[in-house]
Amino acid sequence: MSQKEIVVVAEKRELDSNINMYSNELDFSSREITEYILASLEKLNYKTACYETPKQFLEHISRHRNSIVFTNQWGGYHSRNKRSLLAAVCEAYQLTYIGADAYVQALCQDKYLTKSYLKDYLFSIPKAVQASCVKELDDWEKITYYPCIIKPNDEGCSVGISSSSIVSDFQAAKRAGTELLKHYQPVLAEEFIQGREISVCCAGTADHIDIAEAVELYIDGKPLDKNIWGYETKIVDSVSVSKKAVTDEIPVWIIREGKRLFSSLGKVDFMRIDGRLYKDKFYVIELSPDCSLHPSCFMATAFYNAGYTYTQMLERLISYEC
Ligand SMILES: Nc1ncnc2c1ncn2[C@@H]1O[C@H](COP(=O)(O)OP(=O)(O)O)[C@@H](O)[C@H]1O
Ligand SMILES: [Mg+2]
Numbered sequence: 001m002s003q004k005e006i007v008v009v010a011e012k013r014e015l016d017s018n019i020n021m022y023s024n025e026l027d028f029s030s031r032e033i034t035e036y037i038l039a040s041l042e043k044l045n046y047k048t049a050c051y052e053t054p055k056q057f058l059e060h061i062s063r064h065r066n067s068i069v070f071t072n073q074w075g076g077y078h079s080r081n082k083r084s085l086l087a088a089v090c091e092a093y094q095l096t097y098i099g100a101d102a103y104v105q106a107l108c109q110d111k112y113l114t115k116s117y118l119k120d121y122l123f124s125i126p127k128a129v130q131a132s133c134v135k136e137l138d139d140w141e142k143i144t145y146y147p148c149i150i151k152p153n154d155e156g157c158s159v160g161i162s163s164s165s166i167v168s169d170f171q172a173a174k175r176a177g178t179e180l181l182k183h184y185q186p187v188l189a190e191e192f193i194q195g196r197e198i199s200v201c202c203a204g205t206a207d208h209i210d211i212a213e214a215v216e217l218y219i220d221g222k223p224l225d226k227n228i229w230g231y232e233t234k235i236v237d238s239v240s241v242s243k244k245a246v247t248d249e250i251p252v253w254i255i256r257e258g259k260r261l262f263s264s265l266g267k268v269d270f271m272r273i274d275g276r277l278y279k280d281k282f283y284v285i286e287l288s289p290d291c292s293l294h295p296s297c298f299m300a301t302a303f304y305n306a307g308y309t310y311t312q313m314l315e316r317l318i319s320y321e322c
Helices: 031-043 054-059 082-092 102-109 111-118 134-142 170-181 231-236 252-264 298-305 310-318
Strands: 005-009 047-051 068-070 096-098 128-131 148-152 187-191 196-204 209-219 241-245 269-278 281-288
Touching: 005 031, 005 054, 031 047, 031 310, 047 054, 054 082, 082 096, 082 102, 102 111, 102 281, 111 128, 111 187, 111 281, 128 134, 134 170, 148 170, 170 187, 196 252, 196 298, 209 252, 209 298, 241 298, 252 269, 269 298, 298 310
Parallel strands: 005 047, 005 068, 068 096
Antiparallel strands: 128 187, 148 187, 196 209, 196 269, 209 241, 269 281
């Protein structure tokens, strides 16, 4: 019986009626998933501890010199540094942890910066411009690639992204950018890519990848096309969302490039490469080393397709601790 302790730093969020598409809380870990992870770890006979913020964890860090820390489930309020905090703390205190290191988290949190990293791969990259303040929105007059989607550069869980984020001309882009800048900075005007929404889910070490599966998103049983997985679909509408492994249905080069990218990044442990497949091109929308571990999420679906159960997935992730 293992007596090792796992520390999970993650919120236990419950949504109330004050929520809107700009709410930071959308990016927090929910009570349901945090408690599900803790219960699953306990089933595996691990001792567990849970803190809802990195600050709380730091206040008790001396108790956890020999623990393994789950660093990637905490959401946190808007900050371009938030994803890197826990990995950096663990590295500074020489604690073993599960999740991408601070460098990978910072790179992937910044969607604009991620595009530079992706240039060495065969993936397609949607065109984009950034703006950090309203004055910079005037430069968007030069945009030639409509429709485009106006979205936060550094957020997750579709915070600030709804069907009204898709715009067809400069005036609409400027209006959407002005509104979004009140809540999040910087913002992106990114080329809108229609097509199937597919994530290449990888797990392993840089030297040995255990999982590399393509998982597709379906809304009401249908693949995405000109629609998005935004605020309405995630929170408001009563639609049914499902995921299915489609590794055998997509060109093999996409998985091969995904594995090459995953290995190049160093300590990642697990990450989704989120994209849209249109004709023969795979456009990468973002890299998600902060991905969900909900039992019906993309990553779990990838593990199930490779023959793992949910708890076996957690065991495998824990084996990447370093
Ligand atoms: N450039 C784009 N083209 C098409 N759809 C997009 C694009 N950017 C975002 N989306 C849609 O919006 C959703 C959320 O956008 P994303 O950039 O992944 O933000 P988040 O980090 O909040 O998940 C995606 O899952 C996708 O459906
Ligand atoms: Mg996303």
